[in-house]
Amino acid sequence: MHDVFADDGPVQLFIHDDGETPRDFVQDLLCTVFGKSRQEAIASTALIEVKGAIPCGPYPSPVARALYNSAKLLIRSKGQPLLITTESADASRPCDLCEAPRAVTEIILSGTTASLCSDCLLAARRSSEELPSSEFRYAFAALEWHFAGIPRNHILTRSRQFPGHMRADVQIAIDRLFTAPIHFFGVHEEYRYETLDFAELMHDDRRAPAIAPPQYHDVDIGEDEPVKCLVNGLWLCRTGDLRYAMLLSFHRDYNHEPTLRIELAVPVGAAGNALVQRTLAELEVAVHSARSYRGKILSLDGGADYRGRARGVTVHRLPTVDRNEVILPERTLRLLDRNVLDFVGSRDRLRELGQSTRKGILLYGPPGTGKTHTIRYLATNLPDHTTLIITAEQVGLLGAYMSLARLLQPTMVVIEDVDLIARSREEMGPCEESLLNKLLNEMDGLKQDSDILFVLTTNRPEELESALAGRPGRVDQAIEVPLPDETGRGKLVQLYGKGLPLEQPVIDEAVRRTDGVSAAFIKELMRRLAQASIVRDGGNDVTAADIGSALNDMLFDGGQLNAKLLGGAQGMSAGR
Template sequence: MSNMRSEREPAQLVIHNDDDTPDEFVVELLRRVFGKSEREAIALIARIEQEEKAACGPYPQSVAEALFKSAQQYISLARHGLKITLEEIKTPCELCGKPEGQTDVRIGGRTIWLCSDCIRAADSTSEEPEEKFDYACDVLDWHFAGVPRSKLVTTVRQFPGHMRADVQAAIDRLFSTAIRLYGINEEQRYETLSISRLLREGRHAQALAPLQYFDLEIGETNPVKCLDNGLWLCAQGDLRYAVLLCVHREYSRESGIRIEIAVPSGAAGAALVQQCFGELEQAVQAARTYRGKILSLDVDDDYRGRSRGITVHRLPPVSRSEVILPEQTLRLLERNVLNFVGTRDQLRRLGQSTRKGILLYGPPGTGKTHTIRYLATHLPGHTTLIITAEQMGLLSAYMSLARLLQPSMVVIEDVDLIARDRDDMGPCEESLLNKLLNEMDGLKEDAAILFVLTTNRPEDLEGALAGRPGRIDQAIEVPLPDETGRGKLVRLYGKGLPLEEAVAAEAARRSEGTSCAFIKELMRRLAQASLARDGGNSVISADIDEALDDMLFSGGRLNARLLGGAQQMAAG
């Protein structure tokens, strides 16, 4: 019985009645954060109004904490006072009634809570000798004893490889009460396993093997343990069935997750298969593993534009004070992104579109990518997808993810590389541009997807992309920093240096016309000069002279341009 349990402390989130918070907002909170359907959300609101509160759960403690954090951010961004509390569940044992039920056990389609005494008693009575098998054909014949092979029916579903963690979680939940679980020896890596292959006998018989797990990084403290392959032997009442999990591999393409279920022919088996795949598909659609994170797709090394999986970026939070933009520009950005997202529900209710396109433009090194990180870490519940120009061949896959993981922000960096004037494009670039325009135009009006495009050369953008409403709704210039901004950058990048106020002010004044990237490099050179002169104990004006001379003059105009130096210096 030990394979039926998962040790975890249950918890629930309690939503308290608040007459000042609109019901429409609570419905969207329950849908977007808790994954409720609209009908479930409305029923829960009715219970809140009747009983002054209602609970969502139970959840494992780690899941409950993550949902609590997302809910609090969602409420805070909308400036509502809705109260949600995280509470432990005091669950009694469902066999003996003792108040210390601790372990959830899945029996059939139901989960029950048992105390430690009942768990030990069940373990002691359920031990029985286990037959030994060496080959998959023997174990399947044993499991389906009395059922001819010709009466077995199999059904297959294949899921994207990047949804591996969600599929694994669903499988663990669905088949936790399996009679047996075996690993399969895969001799030919690119020959996909199947039930028919497992039934081979003689010298082609498929050998059983130890279960093989691999760690899948999902941007959390601990990775998710996923099975490479597995054969579950299960029963529901008198109906026996087998489930095969394996990887479908194609060279230089993302691997797929193949699940095959074998049942005796008949209506009961067909209904069971439909139920199992229905739950698996719901788990993939919920996509809880990657929701709310910053993602990009992996591309193979031969540049064929094929994805092999998902990378989760763990970016440090960027505070508002760390965004070096003129205050007027920063407010414009926040109105068009953060405030817009906070009013999506109200806009949708008024019949307005909730999709949006933003273009950030300005010279290289002015902080466009840094600004995007600020947005990504201040959009609660949003999934951010970062697409570089060379990944535009994966745009369809990115957009499928964006729609699945809504609300989402799709970032396309250096869009000018694929959106120049059509007369300057080759046939491949034309195709990529059409893909982008079709995706931006094809979204539903109520889609919760935000496009943020960046470019260093707005004048090269094609008019169809840059000038038509519905594609780009707001262009925002990210300019070279002014003296106030340069002063902030000097203090930000030189925070570990012994900078006196007068020296910091001089560095800001003398770096007029330079980019954020230039000032970051300037601070590193000042550190080097200080270390060489007195071991890093002070920074003096002569250090600035030396650094600026090397960066702007001694290296020539090319060096100044590469470092993001003053435009007039680089040109002169």
């Protein structure tokens, strides 16, 4: 018998079905000797039973000899009758296209197996670019055709993961980088709790992921049109003679926000490695430019979105608040301007002089005095700043918020009612203390040149933990937002009653009778005056008697609790 190993040409090994060798042994042989995965070994064993034999290779002669000897040794050691034969690759089965008796490679398309020589394989790869996408039913078939002739163990993958709330920017980056793929597909996820990756896509058994229509979610970024974001997708691409593929999917981890996963598959080698490095670098630069949310007012999703467009980030569309609409004592406004607006405008020069550009502001005062309104004034008047609004119940998401803050600098990070997590440590449970430590660590961990401004609000400054309120570098300036004085009450009456027919004597009476109340109280008083006027004469007139009646309801007839809830002062006269 001719020794095929004596020739220098490639050799193919054939594993035969003898009807006696246990299936488990054949599978183990394929895994241990031929390096197949368990799933591939199961599929190949089934194919042996159907076809009577399957080819392995072709391999260079020395490699084929080593594999053959290893297989025979294992077969003899286990006392099995399994038959393995060898054949020169030149004498292998003919190519299905050119019928030349040359080494062939099997590829699959739409359930049909084709054995092609290397020349026809290259031609088939080129012609596959002209195939309509509808020809492919399963992801593994599309990948087999795309990487035809490249063994699976000669394909490597590398991946990056991005926060799920950045999916709009990731989508924009992908749309810019992958403009002309050979083929693009959506992929059906049968098991949503598993991460879809190339290893999964290459399954060619009953679990094989199917090609599916691309699925998109509309994600609101605060513009006229939402961003159309892909749920998952497979791109088959080529640059020159190098073929590669990209997969977009989600990595899901219980009790954590899903992360967006980008995986690239390329042939082993310097060219493939360079392409991966370049593509991932371009993708990261595109994502870190992060233009979708920059300069807007944001919070992470929490609660229902009845438009159905929230996917991680909510964009707040707040009307611009002018300075004359912030009813505070002039000294308070000047302090606010110096420590926020003027500070931000001086950042570049401060940095040049070696000074820190991060800052912490504490707004404190009784409920209803306008702290939230003041924040809206700052958020809508800070040039090019992104504002992140964190409510007390969302402090557990502080890590994600700070990642956004660093990415979208310059930013203003607002934590409302900070006293709910920053009380005296003696009054805290372990969970609250953990949140406080996280907040302090984030404030301490910022670089000196960070363009991040913390604005904290509290109704109870006396209860704040001394570690937060008493250490420079965390809070640099406390600003009181007091109850409105006489001048302020007059401005509030006119601001909230600007649609009412208010005569000056009525305005003066309202100012006189509301000493010691909050801005929120005056806003509610104006609404009740409007209601009384509508009931009496359709809203054409407001009288001093309307003021007395409204104050009776708000301060006295409703009891002390009602007065406290509305922001009324103790000991106010009803003027009966």
